[in-house]
Amino acid sequence: MLNTQKKTRIVVIGVGAVGSTTAYTLLLRSRMDELVLIDADKGKAIGDALDMNHGLPFLNRTKIWAGNYEDCAEADIIIITAGAAQKPGESRIDLLKRNVVIYQSITDEVLKHNQNGILLIASNPVDVMSYFTWKKSGWPVNRIIGSGTLLDSARFRYLIGEKLEIDPRSVHAHIIGEHGDSEVPVWSLANIAGTDLSLSDEDKTEIFGNTKNAAAQIIEAKGATNYAIALALDRICTAILANEAAVLNVSTLLTNYHGVSDVFLGVPCIVDRTGVRETLSLKITDQEKEQLNASANKLKEIIESI
Numbered sequence: 001m002l003n004t005q006k007k008t009r010i011v012v013i014g015v016g017a018v019g020s021t022t023a024y025t026l027l028l029r030s031r032m033d034e035l036v037l038i039d040a041d042k043g044k045a046i047g048d049a050l051d052m053n054h055g056l057p058f059l060n061r062t063k064i065w066a067g068n069y070e071d072c073a074e075a076d077i078i079i080i081t082a083g084a085a086q087k088p089g090e091s092r093i094d095l096l097k098r099n100v101v102i103y104q105s106i107t108d109e110v111l112k113h114n115q116n117g118i119l120l121i122a123s124n125p126v127d128v129m130s131y132f133t134w135k136k137s138g139w140p141v142n143r144i145i146g147s148g149t150l151l152d153s154a155r156f157r158y159l160i161g162e163k164l165e166i167d168p169r170s171v172h173a174h175i176i177g178e179h180g181d182s183e184v185p186v187w188s189l190a191n192i193a194g195t196d197l198s199l200s201d202e203d204k205t206e207i208f209g210n211t212k213n214a215a216a217q218i219i220e221a222k223g224a225t226n227y228a229i230a231l232a233l234d235r236i237c238t239a240i241l242a243n244e245a246a247v248l249n250v251s252t253l254l255t256n257y258h259g260v261s262d263v264f265l266g267v268p269c270i271v272d273r274t275g276v277r278e279t280l281s282l283k284i285t286d287q288e289k290e291q292l293n294a295s296a297n298k299l300k301e302i303i304e305s306i
């Protein structure tokens with residue numbers, strides 16, 4: 001019998017360090033039937049597609065090819081990781097001007113061909129890129145998702161777990177706000193099975209410092225971050241495709257969230273087949289609210305300057 005069920009398609013735009021690792025992670029975990037790789041450097045996309053195809057005898061059946069923007073038409077999720085990467089010593093905000101120009105051309109092309117998919121943005125500064133893409137697309141805001149502070153929260157949970165010798169999956173802790181220098185550690189709600197963390201102020205300073213500086217530290221060491229972000233993007237794709245309603249700290253448009261509106265920031269969101277179904281309002285302290293507002297104001301200034 002003819003199988004008429006629609007095939008799941010994910011398009012990855014920008015197959016540099018982040019994009020190719022994300023594509024490979026999605027492939028290893030059998031997340032889709034079709035995987036399309038797009039890059040301004042067509043040779044890189046062709047090479048990656050060939051290389052991954054040669055692994056198919058060891059994996060579940062997936063159709064992989066180096067495509068073009070017409071291939072976005074059938075896509076369930078379009079992941080954008082294209083752009084200039086952070087150079088050693090460069091802030092994410094410094095990347096902005098270079099990436100805005102790149103994004104303009106990419107989103108123009110994607111929107112010509114796809115009106116129903118979900119756009120998952122990873123390029124930095126991710127909160128600004130997500131806001132900009134939403135404004136430009138005219139799409140309902142639930143279908144534009146920034147990777148937000150999901151990676152930062154993972155780093156935070158790992159570091160807390162490492163200090164306390166607890167599996168990071170059992171550490172409940174959130175980084176909210178900007179994916180960047182003004183991000184906010186929500187220490188007031190961090191816990192393990194509802195119990196307080198036995199961490200000194202020095203421990204907390206060290207853990208948050210290492211969370212915030214993780215990207216810079218890795219970039220200094222090897223030029224790019226790619227594995228953990230790929231797993232974070234895979235996690236978001238799974239929540240979407242399996243209609244999980246998982247709570248993930250992604251970047252979304254905030255509306256009166258502890259006084260913050262009209263900016264994309266990372267907060268806990270319910271993610272399902274519709275994209276971001278809703279945001280969850282954390283019961284944070286007044287000091288954390290102030291920090292979140294400061295993070296929002298910083299990003300608003302940047303957005304206004306575009």
Ligand code: NAD
Binds near residue numbers: 081083099125148151
């Ligand atoms: P990279 O330089 O290795 O890859 C970027 C790729 O984009 C290259 O292959 C390049 O050819 C391609 N590209 C450039 N312009 C393009 C265009 N117009 N159309 C299609 N492709 C184009 O960079 P990377 O290390 O993979 O980082 C990519 C982005 O992801 C950066 O902005 C980086 O800061 C960001 N990043 C975000 C997170 C996060 O948590 N959100 C984590 C790591 C990296």
